[in-house]
Amino acid sequence: MFIKKAEKAFLKTYDSSVFEKLSVTTDLLVFSISDLKTNNYRKLSNKVMSVFLANRDQFPFKDCWSLPGGFVSPKETLEETAKRVLREKIHVDDLYLEQLYTFGEVERDPRMRIISVAYMALVERSDLPYSLQQSDNWFNIFREDNKIILRNEKDSGVEFDLNMPSVLAFDHQEIIKIGLERLKNKIEYTDLAFHLVPNEFTLTELQNVYESVLGKKLLAPAFRRSIKSKVIPTGNMTSGNGHRPSELYCYKNNEA
Amino acid sequence: MFIKKAEKAFLKTYDSSVFEKLSVTTDLLVFSISDLKTNNYRKLSNKVMSVFLANRDQFPFKDCWSLPGGFVSPKETLEETAKRVLREKIHVDDLYLEQLYTFGEVERDPRMRIISVAYMALVERSDLPYSLQQSDNWFNIFREDNKIILRNEKDSGVEFDLNMPSVLAFDHQEIIKIGLERLKNKIEYTDLAFHLVPNEFTLTELQNVYESVLGKKLLAPAFRRSIKSKVIPTGNMTSGNGHRPSELYCYKNNEA
């Protein structure tokens, strides 16, 4: 107990400025799935991954697209900051959220030294307020060869090749690349895909989500076999699609 | 170009203290494999994972065991800080190093708000200076049931159950747990195990490393099949072990 007392005394007089402090921010990588409508009444819509970007209205990188983010305040955990940014900028609560990686290059921000802790969030589009579903902040993600192309969902003229240097603000294109990789890896051995579909979904929709995250086609019988243990049939059917109806399933949470 | 000029002007007058800054540290989780000698001359030594802990000589948590760490200085990247800590505290350079996770609970340090970016490093024991091979900083890691026990290699009386609250300084036992999980996952789909063995090793040694990381026994034929493509036989053999000699292999880097 002598130690405890001495420690208290130590803490009382501790000068927290011995080591220089740094600015810390949280950047948010919000992914969702977009429906790309087709003009053939029979065809299903294509599903594409998309990421939410904010157009910066102030320096630095004014008018550039960037990930939404915010400074970590001294009284907030990192995750609280991430959730606050989601609330303030995307007006949404209770998303799937995971810490992605921490970026600490010395010159990554021209203003000053800033450490950024990146978080990745997944949303089902229809869970968002209507204005955000329709906003021009969503960029569809296309992969051709080794390229990664971001194309604005509302204005297909606004397009970025993530392999080109500095098309987004700060090191945010690097963060997006790392997030895509993380998602690609984790979707195979976790149930993370279910955060990207509505409560009820067809197995083909779910398969399309896997395909757009993995960037490759899957075979339906194999996919159905592998996913069977994770879903429950609801008995409800789709209709009005110009082809055979399909059954709707929901996620079977194996924890419960 | 007008923007560029305006941005320069903005940066010149930017006040970096608008948002309150925080202290940032890097903590290092250094894992290696220990040989537990047996008293039977025929038997091979058991291999156990171990972690390097430092005994704190100052407040807070004076006399507690903790992960080695250091403050991130404004001119250093996070990885540079991690490498500096390795040099200063473990006197070693050029280890396998990867960022693990960033810890940002508000009260994790009693002095003040500190964000800690944890890095995980892997060492082969014989690559260390002799004094560090023999130091009393290594704790062997034993898993029984769901317990995780750390036992000091030099003094088996010093033992901690990581599931008990606050047996190590700060949130360092949480960091160790997360690191063990990461290692367990990554050893299956990466070549990370080779950082824990000498340049030349027998397949049984390698298998023991996998077993102690995974915490379970493997079948030799299956292990050999799965590892075959990653190693090259050197032609050298072990001897003097009281049983059949075994061939030494080295890592086959598939990049080159």
Added chain:
DNA sequence: ACAATAGTGTCTGTCAGACACTATGCC
């Protein structure tokens, strides 16, 4: 009728788990 998707059956090759077996050096 037919386009498009839903959904199932089944063959095949690969590969991990399992176990048996042989080989070898040191006391």
Added chain:
DNA sequence: GGCATAGTGTCTGACAGACACTATTGT
């Protein structure tokens, strides 16, 4: 000799890739 390990052969069952096939709707 016999202990302890090294190293291989092979059977089996699970399962992914592949493909063929049937079923069902809206126009």
